[in-house]
Amino acid sequence: MKQRASNNRTLTIQNDERPTLLASLVSLDGLQQEGSWLDAVICADMMEAMRLIPDEMANLIILDPPYNLSRNFGGTSFLARDEREYEDYLRSWMHEVCRKLKPTGSLYLCGDWHCSATMQRVLSDELTILNRITWQREKGRGAKANWKNSMEDIWFAVKDPQQYYFNVEAVMIKRRVLAPYRENGKPKDWEETEAGNFRLSHPSNFWDDITVPFWSMHENTDHPTQKPEKLIAKLILASSKEGDVVFDPFMGSGTSCVVASKLGRHFCGIEQNKEYCLWAQKRLLLAKEDTAIQGYADGVFWERNTNPHG
Secondary structure, rough: OOOOOOOOOOOOOOOHHHHHHHHHHHHHHHOOOOOOOOOEEOOOHHHHHOOOOOOOEEEEEOOOOOOOOOOEEEOOOOOOOHHHHHHHHHHHHHHHHHHHHHEEEEEEEEOOOOOOHHHHHHHHOOOEEEEEEEEEOOOOOOOOOOOOOOOOEEEEEEEEOOOOOOOOOHOEEEEEOOOOOOEEEEEEOEEEEOOEEEEOOOOOOOEOOOOOOOOOOOOOOOOOOOOHHHHHHHHHHHHHOOOEEEEEEOOOHHHHHHHHOOOOOOOEEEEEHHHHHHHHHHHHHHHHHOOOEEOOOOEEOOOOOOOOOO
């Protein structure tokens, strides 16, 4: 086990916790039981597991597959390949994943500039793409011979553009007002508080209020490409209702499942790496005691470093 500084909050698993966490995972054999996929962390090959999960079971699917980069995921290497080969990789599972989406459901597909165009092409053959979200991933020291890569994309797609759920009021942003405007001496479209002046605004498809998990945050794990809970919370709140099912077939360390649980949704996650599954299961147990999501409070999303309550 890694030796960490006393103030490092990165999730760890003690040896005495492992037997209980392992027993809580669902295997391929466990999926033979009806309904065993619901609120489950499934430790198995994705394609094999999906054959045992009903079609049209998910109101919302969140996809965060390997980008077209060479990466080590807990001992399993994903190697960068040419664009055609990467497209073939996406097509090898995209159709089966989309079959799990309800007719009124939504899907979000995460990518970066290396693979975003390929993802758009493959996804558009299965669903109707409505938008592309770009979010600022401000982390890393940067590059000397190129622009620092600090942006990622999320493609937003639906099965039926005439009937899908979207709740913009659930993802309002609370922004600090630097130049307040008054009308008849009263604040216009903003509120005056002891902590400062703020206004609520509708979210756009560019998000610059996301903090990538790091060592001092409770949600942090050692997963190399972990998504922030705040990022996933926006997707879940906008495109699902309480009691809906959120499906993540590339679960990783479990962020989508954890956030779904915190927000009163059901979840189903698939991950082949056993250690990642254990991290997810422990995070889910912790989420039962603490439902807080960094940057989300009082029913709104706060800009970075502006929430007076921390």
